[in-house]
Amino acid sequence: MELCLIGLPKSGKTTVFNALTGGHAQTSAFAGGKVEPNVAVVRVPDPRVEKLAEIYQPKKTTHATVKYTDIAGMEREAGHGKGVPESVLQFIARADALIAVVRGFEDAVQGAPSPAADAEAVHLELVFSDLAKVENRLPRIERSIGKVTGKEKENMALELAVLEKIKPALEANRAVRAVDLTPDEEKAVRGFQFLTAKPIMYLLNVGESLASQAEALTAQMSAAECTQLPRTMTGWLEGELEMEIAQLDGEDRAAFLADYHITEPAADRIIRMSYDLLGYISFLTVGPDEVRAWSVPAGSTAPQAAGAIHSDFERGFIRAEVLPYEELIAMGSFAAAKKHGKVRLEGKTHIVQDGDVVNFLFSV
Numbered sequence: 465m466e467l468c469l470i471g472l473p474k475s476g477k478t479t480v481f482n483a484l485t486g487g488h489a490q491t492s493a494f495a496g497g498k499v500e501p502n503v504a505v506v507r508v509p510d511p512r513v514e515k516l517a518e519i520y521q522p523k524k525t526t527h528a529t530v531k532y533t534d535i536a537g538m539e540r541e542a543g544h545g546k547g548v549p550e551s552v553l554q555f556i557a558r559a560d561a562l563i564a565v566v567r568g569f570e571d572a573v574q575g576a577p578s579p580a581a582d583a584e585a586v587h588l589e590l591v592f593s594d595l596a597k598v599e600n601r602l603p604r605i606e607r608s609i610g611k612v613t614g615k616e617k618e619n620m621a622l623e624l625a626v627l628e629k630i631k632p633a634l635e636a637n638r639a640v641r642a643v644d645l646t647p648d649e650e651k652a653v654r655g656f657q658f659l660t661a662k663p664i665m666y667l668l669n670v671g672e673s674l675a676s677q678a679e680a681l682t683a684q685m686s687a688a689e690c691t692q693l694p695r696t697m698t699g700w701l702e703g704e705l706e707m708e709i710a711q712l713d714g715e716d717r718a719a720f721l722a723d724y725h726i727t728e729p730a731a732d733r734i735i736r737m738s739y740d741l742l743g744y745i746s747f748l749t750v751g752p753d754e755v756r757a758w759s760v761p762a763g764s765t766a767p768q769a770a771g772a773i774h775s776d777f778e779r780g781f782i783r784a785e786v787l788p789y790e791e792l793i794a795m796g797s798f799a800a801a802k803k804h805g806k807v808r809l810e811g812k813t814h815i816v817q818d819g820d821v822v823n824f825l826f827s828v
C-alpha cells in the first residue's frame with residue numbers, strides 16, 4: 465500500500481511523516497523546503513503475525529508494509545494550476561490513497577488555523593490538475609476519432625464518453641471518484657491516474673496548545689464540501705507530539721505513552737484508518753519457511769488473493785485451503801485443524817476474508 469502525504473506549505477507534512485514512520489526527516493519553518501521527497505516503508509502492526517510466528521518458528525516473518533511518501537507543499541493559489549508541480553505529480557499519481565495534512569496549529573505568518581478552507585484548497589488543486597488532463601485530451605480525441613477505425617475507434621469513443629462524464633463533475637468541484645463508472649469505463653481512463661479518483665484522508669495536524677479543541681477543529685474541517693465526497697475520511701493527530709513518540713525506542717516509548725494516557729500511537733491508528741479508507745483486508749500464509757501477512761482489496765476472490773503472492777498462483781489456481789485465524793489458534797496449527805476437518809476447500813469464486821489463513825493449491 466502506498467500513501468502519499470500532500471497539503472499546503474507548512475501544514476506539517478514532514479512532521480506527520482516523521483510521526484507515521486519514526487523518521488527524522490528535516491522539518492522547516494522557512495519557505496523553499498527541499499524538493500526531494502521523503503520515503504519510508506513501515507510494517508503494518510498485526511499481532512496475528514507475531515502469534516503465528518510463535519507457533520511456526522519460521523525462518524522468516526514478514527508483515528504487510530505501507531510506503532509513505534512526503535512531498536513538497538502545494539501553492540496556495542487554489543485553481544491557478546500552480547498547485548501540483550510536475551516534479552511531485554508522479555509521486556501523488558502513483559499512490560493508492562492520499563493523506564492531506566491540514567494545519568491545525570497557530571502559525572507565526574499564517575495565523576490561526578482555517579481547516580475547512582485549507583482542506584478545500586487542497587481538493588481544488590487536485591481537481592484542477594485532473595481537469596487540465598481532461599481538457600488537454602478532449603480536443604485530441606475529437607481530432608483523431610474520425611481518422612481511426614474498428615476497435616481503435618470503439619476504444620476512443622468509450623474514452624471520450626467517460627471524459628465527457630468526468631468533466632462536468634470536475635467543473636462542479638466534485639471528484640472523479642464521485643462519478644459512477646462501470647469497470648470498463650474506469651479501465652478506459654485508468655491511464656490518466658486522476659488524482660481525485662484516489663481515496664483521501666484529510667488529517668488535521670493539531671498543535672499541543674490547541675489539543676483541547678481538536679474535535680471542534682476537526683468538525684470545522686468536516687464542514688468543507690470536499691470531505692463529504694465518497695471514499696473520503698477525516699481525522700486528526702497531534703503531529704509534533706506523535707513525532708516525538710515515534711522517534712523513541714521501545715521501552716521509552718511505552719513509558720511515554722503511559723504518561724500521556726495514549727492507548728495507541730497515531731502511526732498505528734492511521735494505518736488502520738488507511739486500510740478502511742482503501743477497503744483493504746489482510747490474509748495470512750503460514751509454514752516453516754515464512755509466516756506472512758498480505759494485503760488485498762476487500763472482496764478479492766481466492767485467485768485474486770493468490771495473485772498478490774505470485775501471478776503464477778493466480779493463473780494456475782486450483783483451490784484454496786482456508787482457515788480463519790481464530791480457528792487455527794484454537795486448534796494449535798493448520799495441520800491439526802485440517803485433521804479435524806476444520807479447513808475448508810474453496811474454489812475460484814470464494815471471497816477471502818480478513819484474517820483467513822490460506823494455502824493455495826495451484827499448477828503451473
Ligand SMILES: Nc1nc2c(ncn2[C@@H]2O[C@H](COP(=O)(O)OP(=O)(O)OP(=O)(O)O)[C@@H](O)[C@H]2O)c(=O)[nH]1
Nearest residue numbers: 473474475476477478479491492493497537671704
Ligand atoms: N506548534 C506546532 N507546530 C508544528 C506542528 N507541526 C509542524 N509544526 C511546525 O510547522 C513548521 C513546518 O513543519 P513541516 O513539518 O516542515 O511542514 P511541511 O508541511 O512539511 O512544510 P513544507 O514541506 O515546507 O511545505 C515547522 O516549523 C514545524 O515545527 C505542530 O503539530 N504544532
Ligand SMILES: [Mg+2]
Nearest residue numbers: 477478497535
Ligand atoms: Mg515538508
